[in-house]
Amino acid sequence: MDCKESRELLALSVDGELDARSETTLAEHLAGCAACAGQRQVLAGLARGVRTAASYHPAPAGLRARIVESLPAVTIHEPASRSRYGWRLFGGAGLAAAAVAALVMIAVLPLAPSAERRLDEELMASHARALLSEHVIDIASSDQHTVKPWLSARLDFSAPVRDLGEQGFPLAGGRLDYVDGRPAAVLVYHRRQHVIEVFVQSAEGSATMALQTIEGYHIVGWTAQGLRLRALSDVDATELQRLADLLRQ
Amino acid sequence: MTDDSSLSRKRARFETLALPHLDAAYNLARWLARDDHDAADIVQEAFLRAFDAFDGLRGDNARPWLLAIVRNTCFTWLARNRGGVAQVPYDEAEHAVADIEADPARLAQCADRRRLIDAALERLPLEFREAVVLRELEDLSYREIAEVLAIPIGTVMSRLARARRLLARYLAGAEEGD
Numbered sequence: 001m002d003c004k005e006s007r008e009l010l011a012l013s014v015d016g017e018l019d020a021r022s023e024t025t026l027a028e029h030l031a032g033c034a035a036c037a038g039q040r041q042v043l044a045g046l047a048r049g050v051r052t053a054a055s056y057h058p059a060p061a062g063l064r065a066r067i068v069e070s071l072p073a074v075t076i077h078e079p080a081s082r083s084r085y086g087w088r089l090f091g092g093a094g095l096a097a098a099a100v101a102a103l104v105m106i107a108v109l110p111l112a113p114s115a116e117r118r119l120d121e122e123l124m125a126s127h128a129r130a131l132l133s134e135h136v137i138d139i140a141s142s143d144q145h146t147v148k149p150w151l152s153a154r155l156d157f158s159a160p161v162r163d164l165g166e167q168g169f170p171l172a173g174g175r176l177d178y179v180d181g182r183p184a185a186v187l188v189y190h191r192r193q194h195v196i197e198v199f200v201q202s203a204e205g206s207a208t209m210a211l212q213t214i215e216g217y218h219i220v221g222w223t224a225q226g227l228r229l230r231a232l233s234d235v236d237a238t239e240l241q242r243l244a245d246l247l248r249q
Numbered sequence: 250m251t252d253d254s255s256l257s258r259k260r261a262r263f264e265t266l267a268l269p270h271l272d273a274a275y276n277l278a279r280w281l282a283r284d285d286h287d288a289a290d291i292v293q294e295a296f297l298r299a300f301d302a303f304d305g306l307r308g309d310n311a312r313p314w315l316l317a318i319v320r321n322t323c324f325t326w327l328a329r330n331r332g333g334v335a336q337v338p339y340d341e342a343e344h345a346v347a348d349i350e351a352d353p354a355r356l357a358q359c360a361d362r363r364r365l366i367d368a369a370l371e372r373l374p375l376e377f378r379e380a381v382v383l384r385e386l387e388d389l390s391y392r393e394i395a396e397v398l399a400i401p402i403g404t405v406m407s408r409l410a411r412a413r414r415l416l417a418r419y420l421a422g423a424e425e426g427d
Contacts, residue, residue, distance in 0.1 A: 054367055
């Protein structure tokens with residue numbers, strides 16, 4: 001083992017992630033190399049320093065009770081334990097009206113509006129986070145035959161990956177993300193200086209979502225054939241709609 | 250309508266599998282949001298989301314699954330309430346494989362090392378801070394961290410390496426400043 005290999009294994013060794021055989025080979029190298037041995041000591045010291053000295057913040061008293069209180073109630077006679085996700089609607093004298101409202105909602109949307117709104121917010125946050133952290137792309141390629149298998153290997157569904165460069169939306173690559181408690185494939189397209197992200201997740205049912213604008217971002221999407229797609233960007237709304245139409249063809 | 254007995258079974262299972270990780274959830278949210286009140290609100294919201302998504306949990310190890318939800322809730326919350334996640338720009342030199350120069354072990358002799366280490370951790374850009382908190386404070390394996398952050402294990406390793414290099418630099422700077 002040379003120093004270059006050794007340096008790559010030091011952190012794994014400190015973190016207890018190295019298999020026994022590599023650990024032995026590394027130890028042999030460290031026995032004869034003061035520089036690598038010193039570096040391991042520094043890494044271990046740093047890890048130990050954080051572990052023993054950094055503040056650990058346990059949950060404050062009362063938070064557990066607050067959470068248990070807020071979980072969906074077993075019966076509708078416990079107003080205090082209704083969650084904030086619109087459950088209040090179903091309480092007390094408004095039941096009949098609420099039932100009508102619920103029927104209307106079910107007819108229009110596959111999800112309750114609050115859940116839909118939460119999803120939009122989460123997608124928006126994920127998009128903003130990716131842009132801010134400059135970590136938009138895990139696999140950079142304009143070749144759909146490279147991006148698609150990379151994503152498929154990591155997900156239990158197959159995202160529809162198409163390069164639309166000829167139509168003015170070149171594919172820049174793909175990313176894995178986690179939205180709504182589940183993994184998502186994110187297809188990244190470029191449109192001039194703008195980044196357009198298309199989040200794909202497996203989903204039941206069939207629905208179309210009209211283009212909306214939230215805090216400067218446009219979002220449009222649909223659910224069909226076992227997949228939910230949502231396209232997000234700060235690009236011009238008509239251009240985003242055009243990409244959505246192209247993807248849906 | 251959800252059947253009462255199935256809902257109460259779900260609640261009982263949730264309390265057994267998810268609630269024991271409340272401290273971990275709060276610690277992560279607190280380190281990401283850097284505020285006690287916000288962290289409590291975020292954790293409460295995260296547990297409600299987790300309850301909604303609870304049927305999707307595979308296996309009995311709820312910890313990485315729950316922490317992933319806490320983290321996502323945190324980012325949504327920060328985007329909604331603070332207009333985004335502040336990022337500290339880092340220079341490309343951090344990409345280079347280089348030795349850590351300072352010896353943080355010397356911190357062991359330092360009287361207020363908790364303050365120094367807390368300050369260094371808080372200063373870390375978010376994507377590095379979360380990796381260090383999960384690794385050192387929650388003792389998660391690379392695989393579990395990859396699950397929480399939804400990134401490949403190789404990225405976990407490079408992120409931890411860069412996080413540690415930055416930490417060492419901040420700590421060295423803090424020592425010199427004393």
